[in-house]
């Protein structure tokens with residue numbers, strides 16, 4: 475396959491994958507990634523130009539007719555094409571294959587939502603993983619916002635959308651919805667609490683897959699009208715307290731997503747919200763041998779301290795509290811003997827001998843492969 479970008483070009487020569495070395499396969503993947511970016515830049519330029527000459531709707535129509543793209547993809551591609559017309563640095567990086575398409579989409583979306591520093595984001599996009607970069611973009615949006623992120627949150631609330639339909643692919647019913655980060659965090663927290671409840675009631679010899687468990691949790695939450703809330707559904711919001719000014723600053727969700735301070739204050743009145751200033755009694759954090767599983771308060775404190783899985787950074791909603799010194803050999807259910815880990819990283823610890831390590835300079839917990 476040979477591709478030519480709008481200005482630059484990336485060439486991928488045909489090769490027999492089975493004949494490549496391990497390093498060769500990775501090298502090949504790298505070149506394919508560059509070619510995909512260059513091709514995406516070309517597609518964006520063409521669709522952006524059709525949208526300019528005619529309108530966005532006609533450009534979408536063209537993407538669907540000519541490329542056979544599903545409606546959703548066509549709309550997304552045209553939006554990218556329109557946004558990239560004003561984002562020179564991103565367009566060039568994409569065209570040169572120096573920025574993955576997914577990163578470019580994040581910048582384009584942020585630019586549609588408010589002012590951004592394009593060059594700064596483009597530099598970060600070249601070196602960060604998608605997940606890291608998504609965080610960088612969210613923090614940057616909060617940093618440059620002139621109204622503490624209120625207009626961004628309003629915009630996101632307006633953009634909420636949901637749909638229920640029967641898939642033409644396989645006849646299954648699909649629920650899909652997008653929410654602003656605050657509503658979303660509450661939903662994610664309720665769903666993962668339900669997942670933990672289901673997990674505890676499962677036969678360990680016949681566990682469902684995580685995807686099946688999520689589907690069951692959503693179905694139970696929607697269909698079960700008993701009004702019982704599974705424990706651990708509290709929304710975690712944290713903020714810094716500026717002692718000099720005597721005010722709360724930098725409010726954010728448990729995973730670090732910035733939110734306006736007003737939202738924190740509004741929600742701190744809500745009975746189910748554990749508010750920012752975290753003053754749980756010290757003995758609440760040290761349950762010793764009295765119970766094996768972490769309490770809700772400990773989970774909140776862990777979410778605040780670890781920010782997510784200490785191995786891979788997955789959101790606290792998808793993590794379990796893990797005993798550093800195992801419960802079986804006398805380990806205590808104390809905050810300093812617990813870390814948050816996701817399911818996958820938990821397996822690394824139990825099956826592959828990965829070790830929890832506390833980084834002396836940052837004070838943060840980390841997960842390392844054995845022998846490192």
Ligand SMILES: [Zn+2]
Pocket residue numbers: 783784785786787788815816817818819820
């Ligand atoms: Zn993990």
